[in-house]
Every structure is written in C-alpha cells, then in structure tokens.
Amino acid sequence: MRNTLVSLFKNMDARVFLFLLMILSVSCRNENPGPRILQKPGGQEMAELNRYLIQKDREIIGNYIERKNLSMSESPTGLWYLIINEGKGDYLSEKDKITMHYECSLLDGTLCYSSSDTGPREIILGRTNIEAGLNEGLRMLRHGGEAHFILPPFLAYGLVGDGKKIPPRSIIVYKILLEN
Numbered sequence: 001m002r003n004t005l006v007s008l009f010k011n012m013d014a015r016v017f018l019f020l021l022m023i024l025s026v027s028c029r030n031e032n033p034g035p036r037i038l039q040k041p042g043g044q045e046m047a048e049l050n051r052y053l054i055q056k057d058r059e060i061i062g063n064y065i066e067r068k069n070l071s072m073s074e075s076p077t078g079l080w081y082l083i084i085n086e087g088k089g090d091y092l093s094e095k096d097k098i099t100m101h102y103e104c105s106l107l108d109g110t111l112c113y114s115s116s117d118t119g120p121r122e123i124i125l126g127r128t129n130i131e132a133g134l135n136e137g138l139r140m141l142r143h144g145g146e147a148h149f150i151l152p153p154f155l156a157y158g159l160v161g162d163g164k165k166i167p168p169r170s171i172i173v174y175k176i177l178l179e180n
Contacts, residue, residue: 054078057152057171064107064150064171072150079133080150087145087178092138094126099179100138104172107150112165112172120179131156134174144180148173 061080065072072082092098099120104113115121123130125138133155141147153159156172166172 053169054152054154057154060107061150061152061171070148072148075136077133077136077155078152079136079155080152081137081140082148083140084146084148085144086140087142088180089142089144091140091142092125096125098123098125098138098143101177101179103175104166106166107171107173131172133172137174138176138178141176141178143178146177148175150174 058078065080070082072080074080099122101115101120102113103111103115105111122128123138125135131151133149133151136155137147137149137151151172151174153169153171157166157168157170159168161168161170
C-alpha cells in the first residue's frame, strides 16, 4: 500500500499535489474550538415573548374595532365580544345543547367557515370540541341570542392554525346567531 501511494505521488503533477494539500489543510481546520452549545430560550424569555405577542394582538384587534366603529368589550381572558341580543331564558351553561348559525372569518375579512355553506352547527357546551374563546362567548348568551366575538390566537387555534382554512396565529371573528 505504501509503495502504491509513493508511486502515485511521484507521478502526480506538483500543482495537483499542492491543490490536494490545500484542501486537506482547509478541511482539517477547526475555527470554532470547543463544544457548540445551542441555547434554548428559558422560561423568562418565553414569558416575555408571550406577553409581547398578546399585546401586539390586542393592538391589532383594537385597531380593527376602531376602524369598524364597533362597541366591543374585552373579557378578563382576552375575548372581545359584542352582544347584539342576549336571547331568552337562562344563560347557556355546561351540557346545554344549542344550534348556531355562524360565520367564522379572519380579521382581514376572509371567510373561513359558515353555516350557510355547512348548515347550522349543533354543539353541547363543554362536550363539543370548540375554540376556548367561542366556548366562553357562548356562555354569555341565552337561546335565541346573537353576538360577535373576536378570538385572539391563544383563544382560537394558537400557533398552528386548524390545518385547513385558518392559518397559524390567526385572530378569528365569529358572528353567531343561536336558535331558540
């Protein structure tokens, strides 16, 4: 093997030898000695980022409400609501079965889902898998009630969206009309 390598180098052009030597020297250089440590954000950094995103979402929603000249209120959880008609009877609560007509759109007006396309939706509060903000908002109504809700991402589909029509970190607008 050694004789083969010696004969290979003897027959090799000096320029090719220098080129190979340069490649070897560059590939063997270690410009960053020591272990590479990737730092993940800690709890404090994540909490600050979360507060920042929530504040930015509040500003975006506030601008939308102002542009549309809406008179909406904000719940302690961050749900924005406008009750057009509370409805009749008792307020909705856990295990109440309701039928709702709805429009679900993005803040820019893009319609995502609508009962005019899919038919009214039947829900059992606390049992049917719905957005946390919608669940909260429906409990502000009675049968026959009507409302508009704005759900920030953390009360809607969060960081991932719904994988269909609602993109990640989307603010959702619901227009709801409950049947009697």
